[in-house]
Amino acid sequence: MIQHRAGIRIFNLATIASILLALFAALPVRADIVIDWPEIVVASDGVNPVNGFADIFITLTGADLISPPSIDAFNLRFDVVSGVGLTFSTPQNAVVNPLFPNANFFAPGSYPSTTVEAANDGTGVALANGKGLIRAPFTAPGNGQTYTISINTQDTQLSYQGNAFNFVASGGSVTVQAVPEPAAIFGMGVVALVSAAGAVATRRRKLVRQ
Secondary structure, three states: OHHHHHHHHHHHHHHHHHHHHHHHHHOOOOOOEEEEOOEEEEEEOOOOOEEEEEEEEEEEOHHHHHOOOEEOEEEEEEEEEEOOOOEEOOOEEOOOOEOOOOOEEEOOOOOOEEEEEEEOOOOOEEOOOOOEEEEEEEEEOOOOOEEEEEEOOOOOEEEEOOEEOOOEEEOEEEEEEEOOOHHHHHHHHHHHHHHHHHHHHHHHHHHHHO
């Protein structure tokens, strides 16, 4: 009787294990797609606003690099999480190596962020490493500061026929570096030279008096 119960217990454990393995094997596990915001540096005169853009690309790793999935739609949202004054204008289709050469864009959002919804016409296309999703134009004050940009994973999605893929999102930043205009630099140089000349003249007068 004891041996019989032990046999039943072993059989049950083996059955449960085989069922779990079958379930996991059936799941479309893909976490090898990476979407990231690059580190961007733009120069300004310290006064006037500056314009720039970020090109958002797909990076494939692991299994997806070997066997890329197809995709027919994507949503993409990015937020400014630190820094004041940076605003996004209407997103554009990717200029470099676009995933969808003729993407249809739907209703860009108006947060202190932006949401991009895009879809391909017709059937899906296969992902490839380095494919471009969008170009995101922005405007920032010229006073020099760093803005932290986050990709919102709840509103970002890559899908094919309504089935979403797992992905990894990586934020980045926009840094505005205030660089004085040449005329301003020349003016500062003149002031410095005049100050230095005045200091030398004062020193000479003191020496003569001695």
